[in-house]
Amino acid sequence: MAPGRGRPFPGRVSHLPPAGITALAPGYPTSIMKWGKRDDMLVHEEEPFNAEPPTGALAGRFLTPLDAFYSRNHGPVPRIDAAAWRLEVDGLVERRLRLSLEELRSRFPEREVVATLQCAGNRRAELIEVRDIPGEDPWRSGAVSTARWTGVSLADVLAGAGLRPGAAHVSFTAPDVAREADPPQPYGGSIPAAKAVAGEVLLAWAMNGHPLPAVHGAPLRVVVPGWIGARSVKWLERVTARADPSGNYFQAVAYRMSPPGADPSRSGPGTGIPLGPVALTCDILSPEDGSRVPPGPTEITGYAFAGGGHGVARVDVSSDAGRTWSQAELDAPAHPWAWRLWRAVVVLSEGEADVLARAWDTAGATHPETPAALWNPKGYGNTSWGRLHLTCRR
Numbered sequence: 001m002a003p004g005r006g007r008p009f010p011g012r013v014s015h016l017p018p019a020g021i022t023a024l025a026p027g028y029p030t031s032i033m034k035w036g037k038r039d040d041m042l043v044h045e046e047e048p049f050n051a052e053p054p055t056g057a058l059a060g061r062f063l064t065p066l067d068a069f070y071s072r073n074h075g076p077v078p079r080i081d082a083a084a085w086r087l088e089v090d091g092l093v094e095r096r097l098r099l100s101l102e103e104l105r106s107r108f109p110e111r112e113v114v115a116t117l118q119c120a121g122n123r124r125a126e127l128i129e130v131r132d133i134p135g136e137d138p139w140r141s142g143a144v145s146t147a148r149w150t151g152v153s154l155a156d157v158l159a160g161a162g163l164r165p166g167a168a169h170v171s172f173t174a175p176d177v178a179r180e181a182d183p184p185q186p187y188g189g190s191i192p193a194a195k196a197v198a199g200e201v202l203l204a205w206a207m208n209g210h211p212l213p214a215v216h217g218a219p220l221r222v223v224v225p226g227w228i229g230a231r232s233v234k235w236l237e238r239v240t241a242r243a244d245p246s247g248n249y250f251q252a253v254a255y256r257m258s259p260p261g262a263d264p265s266r267s268g269p270g271t272g273i274p275l276g277p278v279a280l281t282c283d284i285l286s287p288e289d290g291s292r293v294p295p296g297p298t299e300i301t302g303y304a305f306a307g308g309g310h311g312v313a314r315v316d317v318s319s320d321a322g323r324t325w326s327q328a329e330l331d332a333p334a335h336p337w338a339w340r341l342w343r344a345v346v347v348l349s350e351g352e353a354d355v356l357a358r359a360w361d362t363a364g365a366t367h368p369e370t371p372a373a374l375w376n377p378k379g380y381g382n383t384s385w386g387r388l389h390l391t392c393r394r
Ligand SMILES: Nc1nc2c(c(=O)[nH]1)N[C@H]1C(S)=C(S)[C@@H](COP(=O)(O)O)O[C@H]1N2
Pocket: 069, 070, 071, 072, 073, 074, 075, 117, 118, 119, 120, 174, 175, 176, 187, 188, 215, 216, 217, 228, 229, 230, 231, 232, 233, 234, 235
């Protein structure tokens, strides 16, 4: 069977050991307990920890429970002494700032934003089926999750520091050093100043009303709503106003959409497209791909996400491989930076069925039909139609 589709999760363990038992069976993904995740997460790597939930854990829940929220790490989760930690704001600013978490919280108004985080590598497994992508994890459909984030607005902090003329970008720096970064360097990235001052970008210390878990960036992380997850820098230490985009490996080399046939390790300005805003996408979350359902009506659920700018306008579902389509019932647009959940009932008869889902945005645009149309050397941005293979049998 092709990799990444329709087979049980390789790392799946169905039950946690009873409370008090700390000796785990060999092969048990200890990182799941260490980072407080569900026992059925698909662990791509234990160190650095990279894990996604089965799509059933995301289905039908507007906010993703913390234990199901995917986690993407390029390096080890840093140990940070929150009492000694300070946020530095520097570069093209009138006043440099150096703030403890307490100072940050007391100086700036608290803000909440519900935002969906989506990894640029989400659904890479489907691209790998088209053509291999060596050295990158075969993420399935679970590297996307939604939380209510609490923090301060980056716009307020930048207003406090005073952006100087020429500050066209704002970069973020963290302490974690990834093995893949060449040369070795801490994680970082940047966003244009126009996005940084737009109000919705948060420096967050809480997620769904809980203090930010270590694996999600405690004590403070950036949340860039509507942009690829990579720009939402965790364990934030430094915010720098600058004339040019960050030269960090994860901004200048990785997370660029290179043309097919290019050597992605040589990508840079002029070759790859630096990824920022996420493109319109739609995916199926339940039932699980490859499952068996009885003949008759079956409820299909999923999400559509337009990032920002344009909103999701409609979702179509087909249960006959795209010959006919019906419209899904779409949840009300409660939050502009979050996914829209949808559901549709399809009537299946005995046999094999291919269910498809595609979204349309408020500009009347839809997204590509197949992963083949989107294949790129690093396997980013698979926003092809959601696809599900079902066996329909009594
Ligand atoms: N410091 C730091 N921030 C980071 C990363 C990282 O490796 N180090 N990974 C990024 C990527 S690629 C994604 S998709 C999101 C994932 O956030 P999560 O682990 O909270 O889901 O964090 C981003 N922020």
